[in-house]
Amino acid sequence: xxxxxxxxHQLNQKVRYINKHLNDCLKNHGxxxxxxxxxxxxxxxxxxxxxxxxxxxxxxAPTVTRTLKRMEANGWISRTQGQDKRxxxxxxxxxxxxxxxxxxxxxxxxxxxMLEQLSEEEKNVFYQLIQKLV
Amino acid sequence: xxxxxxxxHQLNQKVRYINKHLNDCLKNHGxxxxxxxxxxxxxxxxxxxxxxxxxxxxxxAPTVTRTLKRMEANGWISRTQGQDKRxxxxxxxxxxxxxxxxxxxxxxxxxxxMLEQLSEEEKNVFYQLIQKLV
DNA sequence: TAAAAATAGTTACCTAGGTAACTATTTTGC
DNA sequence: GCAAAATAGTTACCTAGGTAACTATTTTTA
Numbered sequence: 001x002x003x004x005x006x007x008x009h010q011l012n013q014k015v016r017y018i019n020k021h022l023n024d025c026l027k028n029h030g031x032x033x034x035x036x037x038x039x040x041x042x043x044x045x046x047x048x049x050x051x052x053x054x055x056x057x058x059x060x061a062p063t064v065t066r067t068l069k070r071m072e073a074n075g076w077i078s079r080t081q082g083q084d085k086r087x088x089x090x091x092x093x094x095x096x097x098x099x100x101x102x103x104x105x106x107x108x109x110x111x112x113x114m115l116e117q118l119s120e121e122e123k124n125v126f127y128q129l130i131q132k133l134v
Numbered sequence: 135x136x137x138x139x140x141x142x143h144q145l146n147q148k149v150r151y152i153n154k155h156l157n158d159c160l161k162n163h164g165x166x167x168x169x170x171x172x173x174x175x176x177x178x179x180x181x182x183x184x185x186x187x188x189x190x191x192x193x194x195a196p197t198v199t200r201t202l203k204r205m206e207a208n209g210w211i212s213r214t215q216g217q218d219k220r221x222x223x224x225x226x227x228x229x230x231x232x233x234x235x236x237x238x239x240x241x242x243x244x245x246x247x248m249l250e251q252l253s254e255e256e257k258n259v260f261y262q263l264i265q266k267l268v
Numbered sequence: 269t270a271a272a273a274a275t276a277g278t279t280a281c282c283t284a285g286g287t288a289a290c291t292a293t294t295t296t297g298c
Numbered sequence: 299g300c301a302a303a304a305t306a307g308t309t310a311c312c313t314a315g316g317t318a319a320c321t322a323t324t325t326t327t328a
Contacts, residue, residue: 001254001258002257002258002261004242004245004246004248004249004257005174005238005241005242005245006261007245007249007257007260007261007264008152008156008245008248008249009171009174010261010264010265011145011149011152011264012149012153012171013191013192014264014267014268015145015146015149016191016192016193016315017192017268018142018145018267018268019146019315020192020315020316022142023283023315023316032282032283032284032316033283033284034283034284034285035283035284037143037146040139040143049306050306050307051305051306051307054306057147057150058147058150058151058154059150059284059285059286060285060286060287061306061307061308062285062286062287062307062308062309062310063284063285063286064307065307065308065309066283066284066285066308067283067284070283082306084293084294084305084306085292085293085294085306086292086293086294086305086306086307087293087305087306087307088306088307104139107139108138108139111138111139111141111142112138114138114142114267114268115138115141115142115267117266117267117268118263118266118267120135122263122266123136123138123141124135124136125259125263126141126260126263127136127140127141127144129252129256129259129260129263130141130144130145130148131144132251132252132256133148133152133248133249133251133252134148134151134152134248134251150285153285154285154286157285157286157313166286166312166313166314167313167314168313168314168315169313169314183276184276184277185275185276185277188276193314193315193316194315194316194317195276195277195278196277196278196279196280196315196316196317197314197315197316198277199277199278199279200278200313200314200315201313201314204313216276218275218276218323218324219276219322219323219324220275220276220277220322220323220324221275221276221277221323222276222277
């Protein structure tokens with residue numbers, strides 16, 4: 001019978017490894033893992049406030065502030081004031097949208113390698129089990 | 135059919151959430167996730183060099199140097215020079231060994247919560263699938 | 269055996285997570 | 299309607315991941 005601690009431990013080991021190598025592949029595009037995740041989220045879901053991003057990623061506000069500032073400085077996003085003057089609306093720049101497919105392509109090829117040992121059926125089962133976590 | 139990118143994305147989402155809450159529970163013992171992982175590893179496998187720790191966790195050398203220095207400063211480990219004068223042998227202190235079971239107990243209770251939606255059979259399947267990653 | 273190459277670890281600096289304490293708005297409630 | 303409370307975001311500082319460039323040993327090899 002497999003132990004809870006071994007599951008969590010192996011999960012961390014693999015995710016650390018996957019992200020390390022994902023960063024290698026993103027480096028060619030001048031991006032980091034966290035920044036790519038935000039681009040992916042905004043591309044699929046349109047403009048969002050910082051709070052929405054914070055809640056979606058289960059990450060604290062200062063983390064998002066920092067990463068978005070870097071992304072703004074590097075021309076990936078714009079941050080405009082919303083109707084609520086406290087809030088900032090985050091949008092992908094046209095330049096980011098143009099680059100999106102190229103980046104997605106190399107990320108997809110990396111992700112395929114990471115999952116190549118799983119059959120389609122196993123991927124489905126795996127995904128269902130991940131959803132049951134927490 | 136589930137997409138590779140969704141699997142990796144959800145994996146990251148869940149692991150980020152699990153570790154965030156694991157840190158909450160470790161805070162009571164004056165520990166962080168990475169430090170607890172090293173204690174766990176040394177407790178199960180005995181004294182190791184920094185290189186062995188680096189290789190086991192798929193982490194770069196400077197990361198390990200830093201974390202071990204903090205752990206030494208806080209009395210969790212000792213770092214002694216090996217026969218190879220370049221190498222350092224890392225050992226748990228007696229104090230760390232004494233505290234081990236208490237910490238493991240609260241970590242175990244946290245991990246159980248994270249996995250409570252999975253049956254024993256599902257946990258086995260999940261563990262097998264995790265092993266197939268990378 | 270002496271020079272070159274490899275290995276173990278460190279230092280300096282990058283991004284990404286966290287908490288605590290703060291400002292500036294908006295919402296609530298008396 | 300004004301004071302209190304809640305909310306959105308920022309700043310300062312903590313740990314944890316990374317790379318590049320370095321020192322000090324050990325191993326290889328010519």
